[in-house]
Amino acid sequence: MVKKLLPIVMLAVLSGCSGGLSNASEDDQKEYILTQLNDYQGLIEIYRKKLSLQDNVDDRYHLSMLYNKIGDYNSSNIYLKPLVESNGDTKYSLLQAKNLIELGNESDARDILDNLISKDEANGELWNLQGIMLAQQGRYSDAMRSFEKARGLFYNEEIVINNIAMMEILQQDYVNARDNLLSLYVRKKYRSQTVYNLVYSLVKIGDYGSARKILVSEKMILSDADELISSLAKLSPREQVQLNVQNNSKWVKKDSQIDEKSGSHNESSLPVSVNKSLSEQHAANIAPAPAPAPAVASKQCDLAENQNDKVLPFKGKIANAKSIAILTSASITNGDRLALYSSYPINFMLLPKLYDNQIELELFSVQPLNSIFDSQLAIMNKRPDVKKIEFINKGDGNTILRIITARCIKSESIKRTTTTGKNKEKILIDFTYE
Incomplete structure (x- = not known):
């Protein structure tokens, strides 16, 4: 390049x-x-x-x-x-x-x-x-x-x-969060993170009209605005803060620029969501609240659409990206586990849960090696409850990992850890079924 x-x-x-x-x-x-x-x-x-x-x-x-x-x-x-x-x-x-x-x-x-x-x-x-x-x-x-x-x-x-x-959102003080974010928005002193948090705060206080106007005027939505607003209304802030920033795949991120002098991505700002480390955060710094248990199992899932679409290899190339070198799977009690391996630490964010059988992670400055595609297909063939594993190039330097299952997901646990060998950094993704 x-x-x-x-x-x-x-x-x-x-x-x-x-x-x-x-x-x-x-x-x-x-x-x-x-x-x-x-x-x-x-x-x-x-x-x-x-x-x-x-x-x-x-x-x-x-x-x-x-x-x-x-x-x-x-x-x-x-x-x-x-x-x-x-x-x-x-x-x-x-x-x-x-x-x-x-x-x-x-x-x-x-x-x-x-x-x-x-x-x-x-x-x-x-x-x-x-x-x-x-x-x-x-x-x-x-x-x-x-x-x-x-x-x-x-x-x-x-x-x-x-x-x-972000602190006010996490403590459910949405009115003050709205007022603080509006003070930036009306003065045009904002990036996408400000708008994500502002829209979320407006939705949580029931001001859907203002939230819709901002989504449309900022061109931050690729699908139906009402659908996203409805999803946000059901979400609760995560209790733990992540220290990295980014946004939901359904939003268009307008500013991924790096500071000319420091070269860092808003390193002194809380993420738009909250989990990790800061990496938290995309879609208004929020993460989904646990979904209420369905009365009957998977038949009452809000299923991800197009889950039978063919999985395609990762498209494009991300400049200076760290590589996912290995993808493995394992069985856990009433669930499955995926593990991503890399030679470098990988920052990530758990995105809001829009469907009961889907998990989405945003991986920052990361892309899978070509060989990972074979691992995706092998895991889907081996594990009947894992219907789709796909890596999607967001086009802004980050990658979305989307996992779609055949059953409702009861709980998920994502953590970064280390292991021995060349690819010593590992992300474990555990999910159990209803």
């Missing part, structure tokens, strides 16, 4: 920068191009090479940032550790705390943040990050106080108000 784009990019450099790189070395030109393409894997190789020749603080920190951006938080902390131990710069400890939160190590992250805040109480970013950590632990009232503190210290208004609204 880089080879195909290189001539175009170089033309842009020459015409747009008036020969700004004409005196740069070949390595510098390559780094510039990879930066414009957000090719973090390529940049990692460049910085590893630089550091192998001469270790230095700036390049080591930059390498740590790159590992953070691809979701390899362990590697980020490994290269960051000498900087944290030998230098008191807040940015090193701040990145370390972010990595620890993503890894679920809130205890060590809390110690770091408490120490940083004690030294710099006027730093709004620190208070905002502390709020995210507390939210991930389910301590919503404490998280709210941290976010309010960040707001009072003039931290990024869009981020912190979204985070405050």
Whole structure:
């Protein structure tokens, strides 16, 4: 992909920068191009090479940032550790705390943040990050106080108000959530996350008309707006916060841009949904409430449509994506298990449940290897209750994993864990049937 784009990019450099790189070395030109393409894997190789020749603080920190951006938080902390131990710069400890939160190590992250805040109480970013950590632990009232503190210290208004609204949604204070989000919306200070949360809040207070108008005006719906509104009205916020952002496959995500300077996707903002780690969250930061048990089994399921359609191989290619290298299955008590394996940590979000026999996950910056298609077909052939497993390219850098079963799903459990071997990162998807 880089080879195909290189001539175009170089033309842009020459015409747009008036020969700004004409005196740069070949390595510098390559780094510039990879930066414009957000090719973090390529940049990692460049910085590893630089550091192998001469270790230095700036390049080591930059390498740590790159590992953070691809979701390899362990590697980020490994290269960051000498900087944290030998230098008191807040940015090193701040990145370390972010990595620890993503890894679920809130205890060590809390110690770091408490120490940083004690030294710099006027730093709004620190208070905002502390709020995210507390939210991930389910301590919503404490998280709210941290976010309010960040707001009072003039931290990024869009981020912190979204985070405050997320806490209000999780505590079912939909009126205040609506008011906070409207303050951003009417001033045009919003991204898709703001609108997802706003629409959800409007639906929960019964203002379907306003929700419908926003969905239509923002062109955020690909199917019938009333159908989505009806589904949202039945959903309850999840009790646990995830630290990554994105949206339901039925919505059109309008902004997946990366911050030009930091290269991060709203890393200081709560996800639009809440489960993980923050990864939480697509469709208004919400996740589905457990569906009421049907009186009789599967005949009363709200079945996913077109479940007999032929499964097709993954289409397209996602630039710089981490790979799902292995897909396996197993039987569990009254249910089935799928396991995704990768050499890198995979961030994900459980999407709202629109049908009783369907599970959808959004996988961030991930795509399956071609060989996975054979595994999909083999599992569907082996396990009669698993009718469909498909990976769908969203077109915004993320992938939807959709699982459709022949029976009502009673419960599901999705968790990220580790194992031994090359593909040490694993996502376990367990689901039981009615």
